[in-house]
Amino acid sequence: MAKEITPRETDYSQWxxxxxxxANLADYSAVRGCMVIKPHGYAIWExxxxxxxxxxxETGHVNAYFPLFIPKxxxxxxxxxxxxxxxxCAVVTHHRLMNDPNGNGIIVDPEAKxxxxxIVRPTSETIIWDAYRTWINSYRDLPLLINQWxxxxxxxxxxxxxxxxxxxxxxxxxxxxxxxAEAEEEAKLMQKIYAQFAEEWMAMPVIQGVKTENERFxxxxxxxxxxxxxxxxxxxxxxxxxxxxxxxxxxxxxxFLNENxxxxxVWATSWxxxxxxxxxxxxxxxxxxxxxxxxxxxxLQVAIVPIPKPAPAIDEAAEKIMKALKAKGISVKYDTDxxxxxxxxxxxxxMHGVPVRLGIGARDLEKxxxxxxxxxxxxxxxxxxxxxxxxxxxxxxxxxxxxxxxAKQFRTEHTxxxxxxDDFRDALEAKGGFISAHWxxxxxxxxxxxxxxxxxxxxxxxxxPEEEGTCVLTGxxxxxxxxFAKAY
Numbered sequence: 001m002a003k004e005i006t007p008r009e010t011d012y013s014q015w016x017x018x019x020x021x022x023a024n025l026a027d028y029s030a031v032r033g034c035m036v037i038k039p040h041g042y043a044i045w046e047x048x049x050x051x052x053x054x055x056x057x058e059t060g061h062v063n064a065y066f067p068l069f070i071p072k073x074x075x076x077x078x079x080x081x082x083x084x085x086x087x088x089c090a091v092v093t094h095h096r097l098m099n100d101p102n103g104n105g106i107i108v109d110p111e112a113k114x115x116x117x118x119i120v121r122p123t124s125e126t127i128i129w130d131a132y133r134t135w136i137n138s139y140r141d142l143p144l145l146i147n148q149w150x151x152x153x154x155x156x157x158x159x160x161x162x163x164x165x166x167x168x169x170x171x172x173x174x175x176x177x178x179x180x181a182e183a184e185e186e187a188k189l190m191q192k193i194y195a196q197f198a199e200e201w202m203a204m205p206v207i208q209g210v211k212t213e214n215e216r217f218x219x220x221x222x223x224x225x226x227x228x229x230x231x232x233x234x235x236x237x238x239x240x241x242x243x244x245x246x247x248x249x250x251x252x253x254x255x256f257l258n259e260n261x262x263x264x265x266v267w268a269t270s271w272x273x274x275x276x277x278x279x280x281x282x283x284x285x286x287x288x289x290x291x292x293x294x295x296x297x298x299x300l301q302v303a304i305v306p307i308p309k310p311a312p313a314i315d316e317a318a319e320k321i322m323k324a325l326k327a328k329g330i331s332v333k334y335d336t337d338x339x340x341x342x343x344x345x346x347x348x349x350x351m352h353g354v355p356v357r358l359g360i361g362a363r364d365l366e367k368x369x370x371x372x373x374x375x376x377x378x379x380x381x382x383x384x385x386x387x388x389x390x391x392x393x394x395x396x397x398x399x400x401x402x403x404x405x406x407a408k409q410f411r412t413e414h415t416x417x418x419x420x421x422d423d424f425r426d427a428l429e430a431k432g433g434f435i436s437a438h439w440x441x442x443x444x445x446x447x448x449x450x451x452x453x454x455x456x457x458x459x460x461x462x463x464x465p466e467e468e469g470t471c472v473l474t475g476x477x478x479x480x481x482x483x484f485a486k487a488y
Contacts, residue, residue, distance in 0.1 A: 007288050012232040013160075019282055020161045023291040023352050033159040033166030037275070040352060041162075043299035045169065045275055049149065051201055051296075052171065052273070055193050061145040061173060066127050068150075069118040074126035078251040081125065084218020088154040090120040090166075120153040125219065125244070125270055128174045129252040136176060136266060138257040143186070144176040162279035163236075163488050170274035176266045178258065180245070183267035184222075187243040190271040191224040194239035202277065203294040203403035204228050204284045205411055206238055207434070207483060209459025214443045217270075221245035227458045227483065229411045230283040233432020235458045235485035238280050241271035279488075284407050285376075291353030292375055294403050295396040302332040302392060303349045307361035310336045314360050317385060321358065321370070324389035330396065350375060355399050356392055376402055417481075424472050424484070428455055434485050438478035440471035449473055455484045 004022050006014040020026050025041030037045065053063070069092065075082040096112035099105075121127070128146075136144060149171050159165050173190060177183040191208055198206045206226040216223040220242040228238045249255070249265040258264045285292040295301050302325055306314045318334040325332045335345055342359070349357050359371035369382045372392070376399050383391050414433025418424045427435055439445065439457065449472075450456050464480045471478050 005288055005290065008231065015288070016279075016283060017161065019286050019291055025278065025282075025291070026161045028161075031166070033156055035161050035165050035167075037169075040299065041278060044278055044281070044293070044297055047297045047299065048197075048201070048277055049171070052193075052197055053147075053149075055197060056147050056171075056173070059145075059189065059193065061147050061175075063148060064146050065148050065150065066124050066131065068121050070121055070124075070127045072117045072119055074130060075119055077126065078219050078248060080247075081219035081251075085122045085154070088122055088156065090153045090155050092118040092120065121150070122152055122154050123270075123272075124148065124150070124152075124172055125174065125248055126252070129248045129254055129268070132174075132176055132266075133252050133254045136254055136256050139178050139259055142176055142178045142256060142266065143182060145173075145186075146175065147171055147173040160279075160488075162275055162282070164276075168275050170272050172270060172272040175269045176249075176254070177268070178256065178264075178266065180267050183245075183269050184243050187222065187224055187241045187269045187271065190241040190269070191226065191239075194241065194271075194273060195226050198226055198228065198238055198277075199404060201294070201296045202281055202284070203296075203400055203407060204238070204280060205404065205408045207459060207461055209461040209464075209483065211240075211459060212443070212446060212457050212482075214446055215457065217242045219244060219247050220270075221247070225459050227485075228280055228284065229414060229433060229485070230280070230488070231410065232283070233414055233486070235434065235483075235487040236276070236280045236283070237458070237487065238277060239271075239273040242269060244268035244270060285403055286353070289378075290351035292403070293353035293355060295355045295400050298353060298355050299331065300333055300352075300354050301330050301396060302356045302358060303345075303354045304332065304334045304358045304360065305342055305345045305349075306334075306336070307342050307359050307364075309338060311362070313362070313365055317360055317365060317370075321385065321388055325392060328389055328393050330389075330393060346373075355396060358388075358392075374399055376406075418472060419469070421472050425453060428453055428484075428486070432486060434458070434483045436481045436483055437472040438467075438469035438480075439482045440474050440476035440478055442471075442474070442476070445471060445474050445476075449484070453484075453486075455486050458483045458485050458487060 005018040008015045024038050027036045029036050094108045094112045096109040097106050098109040100107045151169050153167050156164050156166050175186050195206050195208050198204045206228045211223040222243040224241045226239045228236045246265040248268050254266050255263045304318050322332050355375050357373040368385055370385050372383050373380045416427040417436045460482045466479050469478045
């Protein structure tokens with residue numbers, strides 16, 4: 001199976017597509033730019049979704065659902081917002097089909113034109129804030145902490161499975177607050193939750209920071225981001241949280257009566273992550289033999305393979321092991337498929353990223369042992385069947401830690417501090433990754449660097465210390481470094 005995967009060093013882009021398709025994560029759709037998420041890929045997304053949902057609810061958020069269709073007039077109420085999404089919108093103009101009188105199949109009924117066109121949801125700020133206008137009356141109604149799990153459509157011209165598709169799945173939180181400070185605190189809290197999820201569950205280290213004015217979400221006063229580094233040296237924006245100020249409240253006239261009995265506009269945030277995280281997971285950990293999954297997000301954590309095929313004694317040992325593993329909350333499968341040989345099964349589980357594989361044969365049983373293979377390092381060892389559940393449980397924890405540490409080490413090795421533009425270009429060309437450099441704070445400078453190198457400012461890191469320096473391009477004064485990178 002590994003021979004079906006293009007090596008990363010040969011063609012990283014094709015390697016990624018090969019992993020997605022060969023590991024049965026997703027497939028191309030008949031609809032341009034859309035994808036079919038296959039069961040294995042969707043199971044990974046479910047694990048992500050379920051954990052994030054728990055984390056949201058632990059911080060007081062609740063789920064709701066809002067319409068897929070947004071009246072065109074709603075988008076025009078917030079000028080900056082509509083400008084940011086105008087080129088990506090899919091528009092519904094008619095509501096009925098009919099048989100072509102000329103016998104040429106189905107056509108759009110020209111008499112069924114909508115009075116007002118509907119936009120297929122690219123994001124939900126406008127439709128949600130229209131609803132909030134009737135839900136919020138006084139300070140007693142605040143804060144309003146709502147999230148929705150949904151699909152959105154952004155008519156992308158260049159698409160890539162999971163990373164950028166015309167339709168994708170995501171969650172979007174939309175909150176309303178009585179004060180600016182509360183809303184800012186909420187936006188920063190969600191950034192921390194995303195970072196915690198990325199590192200503790202995805203084993204994907206991220207940099208927390210704030211976007212430049214040029215890179216902010218359309219309609220936001222501030223955008224907080226988590227940025228990850230992929231194995232090809234490109235950055236991935238893995239999640240964003242936006243402080244929206246009072247922009248949408250003013251656009252949709254959402255006011256509340258404060259404790260002083262005065263009318264005031266509410267303060268807002270929005271935040272989201274999407275199925276793009278599955279792409280980030282693939283590019284952070286996988287290798288030329290297939291998918292590598294951190295145990296916490298692996299739909300199947302342990303596969304037991306009989307060698308060479310099922311037999312009563314092997315079946316009995318496998319059942320005993322499965323019972324012990326399941327008692328520890330570990331997902332496990334005993335593969336009794338007689339149509340596939342053990343070697344094929346080994347390659348299949350390796351391709352699908354199953355963290356641990358156990359092999360049991362007659363000789364293993366004679367010794368009271370089982371062969372243990374871990375996916376991350378491909379190391380194999382033999383361990384006693386007695387106590388194997390404790391060993392595997394600890395091994396899964398070790399794999400989770402190892403993947404995070406390995407990714408952190410890669411990021412460290414591919415983060416370069418530079419002080420002049422020649423070194424900036426050399427580092428970007430030689431090894432890519434994050435480039436830490438001074439910037440004068442000018443959007444014109446930012447765009448010029450992007451034009452010259454295709455690198456963008458990924459963020460101004462939250463922990464960036466004040467440091468006197470000069471802009472890497474213009475030589476103007478700068479008080480802190482920012483992170484540049486080429487990005488997805």
